[in-house]
Amino acid sequence: MSQARIAGTGSYLPRRVMTNAELECLVDTSDEWILERTGIAQRHIAADGETCADLAEQAARAAMAAAGPDNGSIDLVIVATSTPEHVFPSTACRLVERLGLPGGVIAFDVAAACSGFVYALDIANRFIRTGGAHRALVIGAEVFSRILDWSDRSTCVLFGDGSGAVVLEASDQAGILSTHLHADGRQTSLLNVPWGVGQGYEALEAERGTVSMRGNEVFRVAVRTLGGLVDETLKANGLERGDVDWLVPHQANIRIMDATARKLGLPAERMVSTVARHGNTSAASIPLALDEAVRDGRIQRGELLLLEAFGAGFTWGSALIRY
Numbered sequence: 191m192s193q194a195r196i197a198g199t200g201s202y203l204p205r206r207v208m209t210n211a212e213l214e215c216l217v218d219t220s221d222e223w224i225l226e227r228t229g230i231a232q233r234h235i236a237a238d239g240e241t242c243a244d245l246a247e248q249a250a251r252a253a254m255a256a257a258g259p260d261n262g263s264i265d266l267v268i269v270a271t272s273t274p275e276h277v278f279p280s281t282a283c284r285l286v287e288r289l290g291l292p293g294g295v296i297a298f299d300v301a302a303a304c305s306g307f308v309y310a311l312d313i314a315n316r317f318i319r320t321g322g323a324h325r326a327l328v329i330g331a332e333v334f335s336r337i338l339d340w341s342d343r344s345t346c347v348l349f350g351d352g353s354g355a356v357v358l359e360a361s362d363q364a365g366i367l368s369t370h371l372h373a374d375g376r377q378t379s380l381l382n383v384p385w386g387v388g389q390g391y392e393a394l395e396a397e398r399g400t401v402s403m404r405g406n407e408v409f410r411v412a413v414r415t416l417g418g419l420v421d422e423t424l425k426a427n428g429l430e431r432g433d434v435d436w437l438v439p440h441q442a443n444i445r446i447m448d449a450t451a452r453k454l455g456l457p458a459e460r461m462v463s464t465v466a467r468h469g470n471t472s473a474a475s476i477p478l479a480l481d482e483a484v485r486d487g488r489i490q491r492g493e494l495l496l497l498e499a500f501g502a503g504f505t506w507g508s509a510l511i512r513y
């Protein structure tokens with residue numbers, strides 16, 4: 191059985207930046223409140239007509255360029271998203287065409303909300319380890335700006351648009367050391383977009399679906415759940431607090447991220463944090479942060495990374511990676 195390692199990373203952010211000051215003009219909020227409660231100062235917003243597939247394609251191209259010349263051999267494409275361009279075909283299938291990949295590749299989307307990238311990485315790792323694929327594109331891409339109620343101050347200040355990608359390839363060296371995925375559907379009422387084809391035509395035409403969240407309750411579940419996930423991941427790998435080189439967390443709220451870093455015994459500078467500039471980009475946030483820290487030289491080959499996420503469902507998951 192072969193192992194899977196990250197061969198290259200890439201990311202993309204829409205050009206338009208929306209600051210907290212702009213949000214002050216839309217809803218009853220303040221830069222100070224948003225910064226203090228979330229750590230977010232700005233977010234990127236997709237242009238009119240810019241879709242999930244557009245964002246995913248840019249990140250994929252960057253990751254493929256970073257991974258090197260063997261891109262013709264990509265045989266698996268997984269896109270994690272909750273904001274696909276269409277009900278179908280999947281965003282992954284759109285990319286097969288846009289990237290000029292040969293017919294015969296495997297391509298599908300994964301919906302696990304903010305945990306989607308970790309879910310997709312786990313699936314790609316299993317394909318590679320069992321010989322079902324050799325070189326996979328794993329992408330997280332979101333246009334959450336399209337599913338926000340811009341008059342709801344409790345949600346519209348939190349999210350942003352973006353995409354991130356990795357090329358995962360078969361290798362003799364262990365790259366993905368372990369993955370841990372979970373879901374619990376009993377608290378769907380705390381965080382959801384209660385809209386979709388199940389609503390029937392009239393409801394679909396009457397309103398657009400938007401994020402609904404009981405933020406402080408989600409916050410408490412997230413901190414507790416991620417603490418347990420850290421314990422589970424360290425234990426499965428025989429590691430102690432402080433053994434990990436980098437925490438690359440889902441970027442929902444700096445207070446949740448800091449709590450996880452403390453649980454891991456890591457100083458703040460060992461956590462990759464993009465939440466101030468990107469906001470919560472859901473399934474895109476981890477690969478966006480990973481790509482940034484790889485490109486600016488913070489994350490070096492051979493270092494030990496812990497990726498973790500928590501999202502609607504609830505879903506949660508982690509990946510321990512020797513980069």
Ligand code: COA
Pocket residue numbers: 218219220223224227228304343344345347403405406407408409412442443446500501502
């Ligand atoms: N600006 C100003 N005030 C706001 C506000 C905003 N944008 N949003 C909410 N408030 C108000 C509330 O109305 C409330 O007012 P009240 O006390 O008069 O009722 C007050 O601020 C406190 O609200 P609360 O929801 O308790 O704040 P909080 O400290 O829990 O912070 C979140 C809110 C959403 C930032 C925080 O709960 C959070 O990040 N939750 C997790 C979100 C998350 O991770 N979601 C995705 C999972 S992937």
